[in-house]
Amino acid sequence: MDVGLAAVAVVLFVAVALATGVRSPWQGVIPLALFLGALLLVRRRLPMTVLLLSVAGIFVYHLTSFSPAGWIWPASAAYFTAAATRHVRWVAVVGLAQLAYSAIDFRFALETNPSRYVFHVAGEGLLLAILVVAGLTYAASVRSRERLRESDARVRVAEERLRVSHEVHDIVAHTLAVVGVQLNVAADTLKEEPAEAAAALRLAQDVRNRAMADLTSLIDVLRDDHGGTGPQPDLGSLGTLVADARAAGLDVTLDEDGDPGRVPAVAAIAVHRVVQEALANTLKHARAAKAEVKIRYGPRSVTVEVTDDGDGGAGPPGHGLTGMRERVDALGGVLTAGPVPGGFSVRADIPVAGSMV
Known part of the structure; x- marks a missing residue:
């Protein structure tokens, strides 16, 4: 230029x-x-x-x-x-x-052509004023854009930290639910079935170790000098969630239909977290024996439904359900949760069309 x-x-x-x-x-x-x-x-x-x-x-x-x-x-x-x-x-x-x-x-023009002299001097003065004002305006607009970029950056950091707080809640809730069940099993069988108690404690320890690794990578995001994040959960780790729930004594079935490869990363994380939180709630509050996880991968959306045969627990919705709803809403989706005939259901419809990354 x-x-x-x-x-x-x-x-x-x-x-x-x-x-x-x-x-x-x-x-x-x-x-x-x-x-x-x-x-x-x-x-x-x-x-x-x-x-x-x-x-x-x-x-x-x-x-x-x-x-x-x-x-x-x-x-x-x-x-x-x-x-x-x-x-x-x-x-x-x-x-x-x-x-x-x-x-x-240019004063010689005063004698021969005064109007030309006035036009010359006034024109030069007006041009000088315009140039100075234009420079000041441009500088102000640059500073405004810089402040706007800084503000946007701060907003993105705040949003990322809020997202991380949701991730921490999901991990802790799921881990405490599974570990709590296994500790109860170990306590009940410690004297009569020590081998079963030892297996329950080992499973609780494995779940705890995985959670600690996830939390370590997420806590790094909250530090001012973080250098990046660990790998995010994806659809391939749904089997681990189901296995943990089964090991905790819940009869869980996983039914997937469609092509998960079409789901972008941000939607895949949301699917994983919805399943994780729903199963954690079932283990902690629902007094359920069975649960069914159904996932439908459509061309424009992913539908996740987790249904159990429990009562959904007592009291108002906790932070987990609120966090799930906020996560799904942020992607333009809809989450519903409530009693159904024979149990309790959590359903999320998450759009994926046009969001491939």
């Missing part, structure tokens, strides 16, 4: 000079035009230096040769760029000084 601007400045200055009566462009006009254009190539790095050198070149040009070309407009780009920096006051001082000298240098 700077190269293009420099080329336009060179062509425009030479064209205006020729149009205003200059007959020997190589004697001042073209050298000054090339000088002004070359300065524009470094205007971003050295804005005040470019402005001062441009003004100096214009002064030399007007002092060594007569030309009706203006004083301010040949340095328009330099004025605009410098006005967008913190040196805007010095830009105004330089511009007013140049404008004052222009008025003095």
Whole structure:
């Protein structure tokens, strides 16, 4: 863009000079035009230096040769760029000084054509004001965009931390449910069936170890100096959830229909968490013996339904159900939970069309 601007400045200055009566462009006009254009190539790095050198070149040009070309407009780009920096006051001082000298240098027109003199001085002054205001406006818009980007970044960080808090809740709830059941089994069978008690404790330990690994990767996200996140849960780990629930004494069946490969990562995580939280609630609260997990992978949505033969537990919905609903809502889906004939059901419809990542 700077190269293009420099080329336009060179062509425009030479064209205006020729149009205003200059007959020997190589004697001042073209050298000054090339000088002004070359300065524009470094205007971003050295804005005040470019402005001062441009003004100096214009002064030399007007002092060594007569030309009706203006004083301010040949340095328009330099004025605009410098006005967008913190040196805007010095830009105004330089511009007013140049404008004052222009008025003095053009005073001969007062005797022959006063209106032309007023038009010249007023036009140069108006152009200077426009350039300074434009530079200030541009600088303000840049700062506004930077603040907006910073605000968006803070919002994304807050959303990510909220998501991580949901993940932590889901992991802890599921782990406590499975481990709690296994500890109860171990306590009941410790004297009569020590081998069964030992197996229950080993399973509880395995579930605990997996949960600790997941929590470690998630807690890293909450640290200011985190370097990334661990692998996210996916549809391939649904079997592990079902196996844990079965080991805890719940008769669980998993029925999948369709192509899970079409489900994008963000929807796959939501499916996993819905199943995880629903099974955890069944183990902790529902007093259920059986549960059925049905997943339908459609071309436009995934339907997840977890049904058990329990009573759904007593009391108002907990954070788990609220977290599931927020997660599904964020993806544009719908989650319903409530009693059904013979038990309790959690159903989530999660759209996937157009969300492939």
